[in-house]
Amino acid sequence: MSDPHEAITRAHREEWARVVASLTRRFGDLDVAEEAAAEAFATAIERWPADGVPPNPGAWLTTTASHKAIDRIRRESKREDKHKEAQVRYDDPAGPGVPRGAIDDERLRLIFTCAHPALAMQARVALTLRMVGGLTAAEIGRAFLVREDSMTRRITRAKVKIKEARIPYRVPEADELPARVSGVLAVLYLVFNEGYLSTSPDADPVRAELTAEAIRLTRLIRELLPQDGEVAGLLALMLLIEARRPARVSPGGELVTLDEQDRGAWDAALIAEGHRLVRERLATGAAPGRYQVLAAINAVHTSARTMEETDWSQVVALYDQLVRLDPSPIVALNRAIAIAELDGPEVALAAVDRLVEPLAGYHSFHATRADLLRRLGRNRDARAAYALAIELAGNTAEVAALARRRDL
Amino acid sequence: MQYLVSVIDSTAGLATDEEMAAINEFNDRLQAEGHWVFAGGLGAPASATVIDNRGEEAMFSDGPFVESKEHLAGLWIWEAPDLDVALRLAAEGSRACNRKLEVRPFLTPFE
Numbered sequence: 001m002s003d004p005h006e007a008i009t010r011a012h013r014e015e016w017a018r019v020v021a022s023l024t025r026r027f028g029d030l031d032v033a034e035e036a037a038a039e040a041f042a043t044a045i046e047r048w049p050a051d052g053v054p055p056n057p058g059a060w061l062t063t064t065a066s067h068k069a070i071d072r073i074r075r076e077s078k079r080e081d082k083h084k085e086a087q088v089r090y091d092d093p094a095g096p097g098v099p100r101g102a103i104d105d106e107r108l109r110l111i112f113t114c115a116h117p118a119l120a121m122q123a124r125v126a127l128t129l130r131m132v133g134g135l136t137a138a139e140i141g142r143a144f145l146v147r148e149d150s151m152t153r154r155i156t157r158a159k160v161k162i163k164e165a166r167i168p169y170r171v172p173e174a175d176e177l178p179a180r181v182s183g184v185l186a187v188l189y190l191v192f193n194e195g196y197l198s199t200s201p202d203a204d205p206v207r208a209e210l211t212a213e214a215i216r217l218t219r220l221i222r223e224l225l226p227q228d229g230e231v232a233g234l235l236a237l238m239l240l241i242e243a244r245r246p247a248r249v250s251p252g253g254e255l256v257t258l259d260e261q262d263r264g265a266w267d268a269a270l271i272a273e274g275h276r277l278v279r280e281r282l283a284t285g286a287a288p289g290r291y292q293v294l295a296a297i298n299a300v301h302t303s304a305r306t307m308e309e310t311d312w313s314q315v316v317a318l319y320d321q322l323v324r325l326d327p328s329p330i331v332a333l334n335r336a337i338a339i340a341e342l343d344g345p346e347v348a349l350a351a352v353d354r355l356v357e358p359l360a361g362y363h364s365f366h367a368t369r370a371d372l373l374r375r376l377g378r379n380r381d382a383r384a385a386y387a388l389a390i391e392l393a394g395n396t397a398e399v400a401a402l403a404r405r406r407d408l
Numbered sequence: 409m410q411y412l413v414s415v416i417d418s419t420a421g422l423a424t425d426e427e428m429a430a431i432n433e434f435n436d437r438l439q440a441e442g443h444w445v446f447a448g449g450l451g452a453p454a455s456a457t458v459i460d461n462r463g464e465e466a467m468f469s470d471g472p473f474v475e476s477k478e479h480l481a482g483l484w485i486w487e488a489p490d491l492d493v494a495l496r497l498a499a500e501g502s503r504a505c506n507r508k509l510e511v512r513p514f515l516t517p518f519e
Contacts, residue, residue: 118495165491165511166490166513168489
């Protein structure tokens, strides 16, 4: 913690959501909370190099952010004659009207608020990544293939709706939880994915703090809803993907694809836990949802000692099942990758080429095409496809891996 | 906190007797639980007149300001502590009156 810049980066990673959540609880306003949190981090950047890193950075940030928020509310009070409100909120640190829900976790309360069903799904994800994950609008925009300014507008609109329509800041009561959970799972999965393959060239290629946070929160939800198959499925899926993280980036900083990963480096404990969850779900005999099927696919991958020993026909069969649940072009693309192992690159390429219209702006589409073209010996076409993939990819380690394969 | 709850109708007719009975029962509950502020059904869109007096003289025109398949058939104003309560009531209200509902908050700058 001696280097102030490192301390600030670390505090942003570890404390952002806590600061935002605690300010939201206190001031009952996401905008106030977020702006004050951002100001507190800006102040830390100014002060810590000169004054030294405080012994408890999280508490320092929360206190500083609270003062910023009070200043802001007072400024607005003068303008709008709202002295009383500022005073009330200053005197009552718990904030007005915040009933405790089924789980006492500030960040979970923040997630349920950001993932409220009255918001459009994309707004829920964007808001959660912004408020809970601390990502910038630019980073979130990259993750969802939309421009930064439209992402900023989307987040702003969502915050206005929360405020104006008074979406409560709380974890739902037990009886309304199941209905509210699916939206939260979608959000957590997207947060996990952003951590597992960061979309920003300015961020680390793999952001373990985001994957860890997504897993931690999914575990919390599972404690609450142990019978929910999709909660178990999503947790299993995350664990089985997270298990491969140590083998995912080479010492040279390149993303290592599944076929080249050192399987000895995979986390055996996480794999065992993931497999246990998948078996538990299979034993219920209940029809699996999307996350359970994805978890099963990853269970097949993590059961094989090598790429060749993988039961590809089972992987393809599971993808067929997944296509029925989620007929999105990205699922079709992943299915085609499995088809390449089962039926060869030519069949897979034909399937991939059918997806050009919806996925022309998606780097993985071009990367997959490039690999298939290379395997078919169409080197010129492959180079062109790699170039497109490199242009669209935001992840630095992925760009490095694509560049190496292009130049093979 | 008050919410305007618009009843969106895509049928031509008024509520049936059964629907009216369900609405009355629901309204009794709204009153008993302290959510009730106001409610009313509206005449058909064709009974509307649009007035525009932004120019030199007032213009009156026959019919609703927008022709659409769906129209506003009635409204409630509810008192509720937050959107979750309003949405829970709206889910029950939609079932009672057998119509779609839109829930929209009134602006409350000094809430």
